Amino acid sequence: MTAATVPTSTKFDLGPARALLCRECGNETPLAPEYACLECFGPLEVAYDFGKIRREDIEAGPRSIWRYRGLLPVPSTVEQHPNTDPGGTRLVEADRLAKALGLRKVWVKDDTGNPTHSFKDRVVGVALAAARELGFKVLACPSTGNLANAVAAAAARAGWKSVVLVPSSLERAKILMSAVYDGALIAVDGNYDDVNRLAQELAAEHEDWAFVNVNVRPYYAEGSKTLGYEVAEQLGWRLPDQVVVPVASGSQLTKVDKAFRELGQLDLVEATPYRVFGAQATGCSPVSTAYKSGHDVIRPVRPDTIARSLAIGAPADGPYVLDTVRRTNGAIEDVTDEEVVEGIKLLARTEGIFAETAGGVTVATAKKLVETGQIDPDGETVLLITGDGLKTLDALGDTVGPRATVPPSAEAVLKALG
Amino acid sequence: MTAATVPTSTKFDLGPARALLCRECGNETPLAPEYACLECFGPLEVAYDFGKIRREDIEAGPRSIWRYRGLLPVPSTVEQHPNTDPGGTRLVEADRLAKALGLRKVWVKDDTGNPTHSFKDRVVGVALAAARELGFKVLACPSTGNLANAVAAAAARAGWKSVVLVPSSLERAKILMSAVYDGALIAVDGNYDDVNRLAQELAAEHEDWAFVNVNVRPYYAEGSKTLGYEVAEQLGWRLPDQVVVPVASGSQLTKVDKAFRELGQLDLVEATPYRVFGAQATGCSPVSTAYKSGHDVIRPVRPDTIARSLAIGAPADGPYVLDTVRRTNGAIEDVTDEEVVEGIKLLARTEGIFAETAGGVTVATAKKLVETGQIDPDGETVLLITGDGLKTLDALGDTVGPRATVPPSAEAVLKALG
Numbered sequence: 001m002t003a004a005t006v007p008t009s010t011k012f013d014l015g016p017a018r019a020l021l022c023r024e025c026g027n028e029t030p031l032a033p034e035y036a037c038l039e040c041f042g043p044l045e046v047a048y049d050f051g052k053i054r055r056e057d058i059e060a061g062p063r064s065i066w067r068y069r070g071l072l073p074v075p076s077t078v079e080q081h082p083n084t085d086p087g088g089t090r091l092v093e094a095d096r097l098a099k100a101l102g103l104r105k106v107w108v109k110d111d112t113g114n115p116t117h118s119f120k121d122r123v124v125g126v127a128l129a130a131a132r133e134l135g136f137k138v139l140a141c142p143s144t145g146n147l148a149n150a151v152a153a154a155a156a157r158a159g160w161k162s163v164v165l166v167p168s169s170l171e172r173a174k175i176l177m178s179a180v181y182d183g184a185l186i187a188v189d190g191n192y193d194d195v196n197r198l199a200q201e202l203a204a205e206h207e208d209w210a211f212v213n214v215n216v217r218p219y220y221a222e223g224s225k226t227l228g229y230e231v232a233e234q235l236g237w238r239l240p241d242q243v244v245v246p247v248a249s250g251s252q253l254t255k256v257d258k259a260f261r262e263l264g265q266l267d268l269v270e271a272t273p274y275r276v277f278g279a280q281a282t283g284c285s286p287v288s289t290a291y292k293s294g295h296d297v298i299r300p301v302r303p304d305t306i307a308r309s310l311a312i313g314a315p316a317d318g319p320y321v322l323d324t325v326r327r328t329n330g331a332i333e334d335v336t337d338e339e340v341v342e343g344i345k346l347l348a349r350t351e352g353i354f355a356e357t358a359g360g361v362t363v364a365t366a367k368k369l370v371e372t373g374q375i376d377p378d379g380e381t382v383l384l385i386t387g388d389g390l391k392t393l394d395a396l397g398d399t400v401g402p403r404a405t406v407p408p409s410a411e412a413v414l415k416a417l418g
Numbered sequence: 419m420t421a422a423t424v425p426t427s428t429k430f431d432l433g434p435a436r437a438l439l440c441r442e443c444g445n446e447t448p449l450a451p452e453y454a455c456l457e458c459f460g461p462l463e464v465a466y467d468f469g470k471i472r473r474e475d476i477e478a479g480p481r482s483i484w485r486y487r488g489l490l491p492v493p494s495t496v497e498q499h500p501n502t503d504p505g506g507t508r509l510v511e512a513d514r515l516a517k518a519l520g521l522r523k524v525w526v527k528d529d530t531g532n533p534t535h536s537f538k539d540r541v542v543g544v545a546l547a548a549a550r551e552l553g554f555k556v557l558a559c560p561s562t563g564n565l566a567n568a569v570a571a572a573a574a575r576a577g578w579k580s581v582v583l584v585p586s587s588l589e590r591a592k593i594l595m596s597a598v599y600d601g602a603l604i605a606v607d608g609n610y611d612d613v614n615r616l617a618q619e620l621a622a623e624h625e626d627w628a629f630v631n632v633n634v635r636p637y638y639a640e641g642s643k644t645l646g647y648e649v650a651e652q653l654g655w656r657l658p659d660q661v662v663v664p665v666a667s668g669s670q671l672t673k674v675d676k677a678f679r680e681l682g683q684l685d686l687v688e689a690t691p692y693r694v695f696g697a698q699a700t701g702c703s704p705v706s707t708a709y710k711s712g713h714d715v716i717r718p719v720r721p722d723t724i725a726r727s728l729a730i731g732a733p734a735d736g737p738y739v740l741d742t743v744r745r746t747n748g749a750i751e752d753v754t755d756e757e758v759v760e761g762i763k764l765l766a767r768t769e770g771i772f773a774e775t776a777g778g779v780t781v782a783t784a785k786k787l788v789e790t791g792q793i794d795p796d797g798e799t800v801l802l803i804t805g806d807g808l809k810t811l812d813a814l815g816d817t818v819g820p821r822a823t824v825p826p827s828a829e830a831v832l833k834a835l836g
Contacts, residue, residue: 063481063506084770085508088481090533095500096577113531115508115770117808153770159514163835168823176811179818182767184835190826201828349600352502352533352575390535390808393594400597405586408608410619417581417602 012133016051017073020044020218023320031073033134033207035217043316044218046073053266055237063088065122065226071262072226073219074129083128084154086121087226089113091234094383096350097363102370105380107240109231110353116177117388118309118356119252120150123223127212128154130219136210138163139183142199144192145174146309146356146387151212152181163202163209165195171394192311224252228259231382232269239263239274241379244366246358246386247278247287247332248310250317256384257324276324277375278332279365281305281357285334287318292332296322306337306395307357309387331374335364341399343367344389354389362386430551434469435491438462438636441738449491451552451625453635461734462636464491471684473655481506483540483644489680490644491637492547501546502572504539505644507531509652512801514768515781520788523798525658527649528771534595535806536727536774537670538568541641545630546572548637554628556581557601560617562610563592564727564774564805569630570599581620581627583613589812610729642670646677649800650687657681657692659797662784664776664804665696665705665750666728668735674802675742694742695793696750697783699723699775703752705736710750714740724755724813725775727805749792753782759817761785762807772807780804 012031019028024042035044053070061067065087066079090110098106114121124147128139139155140163141147148164155162162183166175167190179185188195203211210216232239239260245253257276264271280288283305286298298318303311315321325332335343340357343364348354355363362383369375404416430449437446442460453462471488479485483505484497508528516524532539542565546557557573558581559565566582573580580601584593585608597603606613621629628634650657657678663671675694682689698706701723704716716736721729733739743750753761758775761782766772773781780801787793822834 082511082513085510088506090503092503093500096575110533112535113533115528115531116772117530117535153766153772155770156767157514157770163831165831166820168820173808173811175820176814176818177772177808179820180763180766180772180807180814181770182763182818185820186831186834187820187823188826188831189823194826198826198828198831202831205828345598345600348571348598349574352571352573352599354534354571354595354598388808389598390595390806393591396594396598400594400600402584402586402593402597402603402605405605405607408606408612408616410616410623413581413583413604413606413616413620416604 013075014073014130014133015076016048016070017046018049019047021047033136033215035215046218046222050266053268055268058233065125065223068226068229071229072126073222074126075133078129081129081132082158083125084115084121084157086114086125087230089230091231092351092353094351097347100346100350101367102377103381104378107235107382108347108351108353109227109382109384111227111384111386112353112355112388116149116153117391118146118150119224119227119386120146122226123220124150124154124212126223127210127216127220128158131210131216135208136216137161137208138210140164140199140209140211141213142192142195144170144308145391147213148174148178152178152183152185155183156181165199167192167195174391177391221251221255224255225259227252227384228256229263232260232263237269239269239272240382242275242277242375242381244277244279244362244369244381244383246310246362246384247280247321248312248315250287250315250321252386253278254317254320254324257328274328275330275379276328277330277365277369278321278325279362280332280334281307281310281340281361282334282336284311284313286313287315287321288332288334290318291322291325307340307361309356309358310361331369333365333368333374335361335368339364341395344396345400347385353385355385356387356389356392357395358387359385431493432491432548432551433494434466434488435464436467437465439465451554451633453633464636464640468684471686473686476651483543483641486644486647489647490544491640492544493551496547499547499550500576501543502533502539502575504532504543505648507648509649510769510771512769515765518764518768519785520795521799522796525653525800526765526769526771527645527800527802529645529802529804530771530773530806534567534571535809536564536568537642537645537804538564540644541638542568542572542630544641545628545634545638546576549628549634553626554634555579555626556628558582558617558627558629559631560610560613562588562726563809565631566592566596570596570601570603573601574599583617585610585613592809595809639669639673642673643677645670645802646674647681650678650681655687657687657690658800660693660695660793660799662695662697662780662787662799662801664728664780664802665698665739666730666733668705668733668739670804671696672735672738672742675746692746693748693797694746695748695783695787696739696743697780698750698752699725699728699758699779700752700754702729702731704731705733705739706750706752708736709740709743725758725779727774727776728779749787751783751786751792753779753786757782759813762814763818765803771803773803774805774807774810775813776805777803
């Protein structure tokens with residue numbers, strides 16, 4: 001098959017998905033359980049024939065991400081099979097945070113409301129739906145936290161077996177959160193890179209194992225588009241001026257951009273200009289470093305940050321993040337671990353939202369972007385809060401605690417309150 | 419003022435709320451920041467003039483509990499003030515759990531999706547809205563966990579001061595979850611009874627402090643009605659045959675019943691018969707004990723159970739729970755701590771939902787009700803899961819963990835999987 005050959009049919013019902021398209025060489029290949037281009041080994045992405053999509057049809061759908069099923073690589077019957085049905089999370093008008101940051105208008109997309117309390121439920125939900133159609137029988141992943149929770153929970157809900165590989169050094173709380181769903185949680189003596197390499201090897205050997213972020217990645221990654229769709233719909237079918245997105249592999253940032261572009265192309269929103277900003281922790285900031293240096297190539301780093309859910313030293317979508325940010329006139333910044341903790345606390349005390357470290361990265365980066373004049377303080381800005389503070393309690397260390405410990409008397413309480 | 423005097427006006431805009439009604443003597447008093455009957459010291463409850471409420475109006479509302487504002491004691495302008503906007507949580511069709519329990523049809527109301535991951539966001543949301551209208555300036559509570567989180571978060575969001583009193587022996591994780599919002603968290607050297615007594619004392623002394631579960635309790639408690647409204651609407655505007663509700667103070671159970679009755683009276687659903695079941699942990703089962711003994715009086719107990727969020731030894735609404743359960747032909751059961759843990763794990767492995775210990779109580783009680791023939795296996799049954807497993811990780815102890823710990827080789831992983 002040569003580049004640009006368009007398959008005219010597929011044996012899979014994956015809704016509007018038409019083919020897999022190589023992001024490097026543009027080669028198209030039929031929908032299949034593939035993730036690398038047969039021509040150039042570049043990453044494959046889902047291409048669509050959307051047809052006519054109307055706001056009313058979306059609005060008449062369920063509250064979950066399946067209201068956007070006409071924009072996702074999932075069967076039209078997706079709602080008939082058990083899934084975690086994520087999405088429909090709050091978009092919070094964050095006036096107090098805006099004031100603290102020096103921005104005119106801020107909205108916080110609070111994805112802690114998902115079934116396992118992170119945006120990973122979105123991507124895993126789409127991966128499960130696609131994997132079922134593609135003939136897989138086992139849901140799997142390498143992970144250090146949020147993804148493990150989401151995969152184990154989704155597999156349990158669907159009645160599928162799951163294989164979740166984690167580094168054996170993972171904190172006990174994270175082990176419990178993944179093990180409780182009773183899939184096969186395997187602790188591997190090694191770091192995340194070792195675990196990830198193992199997943200690649202196992203995916204190649206077991207054709208019916210869907211490693212969501214490996215061999216099902218083209219479908220899985222599309223789930224992040226729903227963050228963009230929801231933001232636009234919740235704003236009353238329009239795009240924000242600016243959006244700040246945490247960058248781990250970089251996939252989420254590129255998919256939010258993809259969602260915004262699709263909505264404009266489909267006339268679901270007016271295609272107004274928007275700027276996409278990336279947020280990293282300084283202890284793992286390969287994309288920020290490349291951006292600031294004006295490079296196109298990402299130099300891998302060894303992560304050293306409390307923002308573990310963003311600690312990917314060799315981010316697969318890094319170059320596409322650079323493209324997106326430069327094309328939309330955005331920027332990428334990074335913040336120290338101390339700033340991350342301050343970001344978590346700022347969001348909590350101004351808006352009552354308790355984010356994980358990745359959320360602290362987003363808030364602290366927004367602050368830095370304002371202070372350095374890289375973001376427009378008058379632009380309406382959306383911050384993506386993609387994970388839950390309950391999962392990264394250790395990051396707070398001794399920085400929060402009771403205001404006082406007192407004997408059981410009203411007088412003592414009042415004295416403590418000052 | 420004598421019993422049954424109906425005030426004809428109120429200076430507060432609390433929507434459809436008409437007056438406060440004594441649940442014991444029936445005396446009515448104008449809407450005010452009161453919680454005990456001036457005639458007999460009985461507990462006050464909100465009485466309403468609903469007028470005409472239509473499904474379409476509710477359906478056109480926001481996704482949060484404010485879609486039911488016409489049924490709640492909150493101002494018509496409630497959405498204009500910052501609040502946590504809870505509700506709109508998933509009702510999960512739980513076929514795998516149903517099969518495991520031996521029930522024909524089970525729905526799980528997953529209230530872990532609320533902003534601070536428990537149903538307490540519902541009651542605190544209503545309390546904050548009412549407290550603002552009633553002239554309070556500080557949001558407060560005594561708590562051992564979920565309520566502390568919800569109050570601290572809601573106050574932060576609203577820009578209010580908060581005073582949260584907790585026993586100083588509380589686990590560090592729960593301290594962190596409440597302290598991060600930066601209100602005044604005061605650790606009190608004493609048990610929950612000491613803390614609660616302190617709250618009563620402080621509420622009496624500080625007229626502008628809204629202790630949500632003390633002096634604002636009549637309004638606060640109404641928030642639990644939204645669980646009933648949502649279940650009915652999500653079922654397609656009809657009532658389930660059976661509902662299993664965890665019992666702490668007992669308020670939630672009586673309010674779900676109140677919601678179902680109101681919906682029938684307002685012709686929003688057909689007033690089909692339903693049975694209400696109560697769930698307690700054996701280590702704190704005063705209501706279950708009274709039910710089984712055929713008593714009308716609740717004998718207080720000293721709690722000793724891992725289900726701490728249900729550990730109220732002298733439940734204020736216990737007698738009303740007995741009334742409700744007997745009137746609807748339900749039952750009350752209690753389960754051991756071992757059964758609670760099994761309940762948590764059963765829900766997780768069948769439906770991918772990770773509940774706190776109170777959820778384990780509900781699931782395990784449903785199982786026991788089936789086994790003892792007290793619940794109809796053919797009846798459509800709703801289980802209320804009101805809190806999040808991430809907050810009670812310790813309860814799992816060593817009962818869950820990795821299936822194996824292996825060296826980083828595919829062979830070792832496959833061997834471990836068997």
